[in-house]
Amino acid sequence: MKKNLHHISKIVRGQAMKKTKHVIRKVGTTPFRVFMNSNNNLVGMVVMLMVLATIGGVGLLSVLTSRPIASPVARFLYIDADDDFDSICVKMKRDLGAGSLAGFRLLGACTSYKEHIHTGAYSFSSAHHTLRIFRDLRAGHQTPVKMVVPSVRTIPQLIARVAPQIMADSTELQELLNDSVYVDKLGFNAQTLPALFIPNTYEVYWNMNAKAFVRRMHREYEVYWNKARRAKAKELKLDPIEVSILASIVEEETANNEEKPRVAGLYWNRLQRGIPLQADPTIKFSLKDFSLRRILFKHLEVESPYNTYKHVGLPPGPIRIPSVVGLNSVLNREEHKYIYMCAKEDFSGTHNFARTLSQHNANARRYQQALNKRKIK
Numbered sequence: 001m002k003k004n005l006h007h008i009s010k011i012v013r014g015q016a017m018k019k020t021k022h023v024i025r026k027v028g029t030t031p032f033r034v035f036m037n038s039n040n041n042l043v044g045m046v047v048m049l050m051v052l053a054t055i056g057g058v059g060l061l062s063v064l065t066s067r068p069i070a071s072p073v074a075r076f077l078y079i080d081a082d083d084d085f086d087s088i089c090v091k092m093k094r095d096l097g098a099g100s101l102a103g104f105r106l107l108g109a110c111t112s113y114k115e116h117i118h119t120g121a122y123s124f125s126s127a128h129h130t131l132r133i134f135r136d137l138r139a140g141h142q143t144p145v146k147m148v149v150p151s152v153r154t155i156p157q158l159i160a161r162v163a164p165q166i167m168a169d170s171t172e173l174q175e176l177l178n179d180s181v182y183v184d185k186l187g188f189n190a191q192t193l194p195a196l197f198i199p200n201t202y203e204v205y206w207n208m209n210a211k212a213f214v215r216r217m218h219r220e221y222e223v224y225w226n227k228a229r230r231a232k233a234k235e236l237k238l239d240p241i242e243v244s245i246l247a248s249i250v251e252e253e254t255a256n257n258e259e260k261p262r263v264a265g266l267y268w269n270r271l272q273r274g275i276p277l278q279a280d281p282t283i284k285f286s287l288k289d290f291s292l293r294r295i296l297f298k299h300l301e302v303e304s305p306y307n308t309y310k311h312v313g314l315p316p317g318p319i320r321i322p323s324v325v326g327l328n329s330v331l332n333r334e335e336h337k338y339i340y341m342c343a344k345e346d347f348s349g350t351h352n353f354a355r356t357l358s359q360h361n362a363n364a365r366r367y368q369q370a371l372n373k374r375k376i377k
Helices: 002-019 043-056 058-064 085-096 102-109 130-139 155-165 170-177 180-185 210-224 227-235 240-253 260-273 280-287 324-331 357-373
Strands: 075-079 120-124 145-149 200-204 340-343 351-354
Touching: 058 102, 058 130, 075 085, 085 102, 102 130, 120 130, 145 155, 155 170, 170 210, 200 210, 227 240, 227 324, 240 260, 240 280, 240 324, 260 324, 260 340, 260 351, 340 357, 351 357
Parallel strands: none
Antiparallel strands: 075 120, 145 200, 340 351
């Protein structure tokens, strides 16, 4: 404590008195008001401390240099656009477990912070004293947070997972991603939009709005789709969006990462030969029923551009947001001659692959028998 007092006293006696042009007044019984200079620095605050030290002694300075947070483990304080000084104090008590905020409130009363609150996420612990906490909040020195962009099936699911991690709410994100003009400027449409998102964990500032989020996702898209990967896609006669579409089918077909390049190779073989993909996951997507465990002939009649039994080539967009593993499995497909596959009868989640229809039919019969045995309809 003595070191803190000596440091503050030194600042006050030295640079502060030379630089400040503030007017310190006492009006009636109201507290002292310190007006900050045009450089927007903390000189005024230091002068205020000098005055307080003069009239109140060491006790007041002790309050300002106290450590209000007891936890040695850092906790986050989230400040929203609708927060004011009082609600911030409430959050400090509730979320940080702060004790006395007398020093913090005093600093708030003697500066313009109440009129210039910065949104964001701020991390504090018992290592931070009141002056440090106030300085970081007043300057908007945020702590970066981790934002997980998941591999999910739909844009609404993505929004539901992302919104709780940043300041932008789900409504703001939904409205922006539904804006066809905005999405078109990014090079996508409603069907291809899932290809924009590259699932990963990103370090961001929590107070990003919807446009900042999409801009970051577009930047990460360009980072992933570097020259080398674009060249690989070109060798496959695909563009980045088409790679994403194919990867989404691969990922819905198998959760086994080791098998994904083989599945990707199979579908690429079909594309090159002009054979319909006949991918069951596209039927589930067409029906909007991902719970289907068995695709029947009646399901194959669904009218949809995503029905790859009726339409040759790739569907108009990804049927999910594919992971980086899925994207890489297409770019690094396994080279083979398989054009058929069927889920294994052991329900391991992997597949039997075949080059001929007769081999495939044999595999399919074993799988159908296993389904019947388990009474799966």
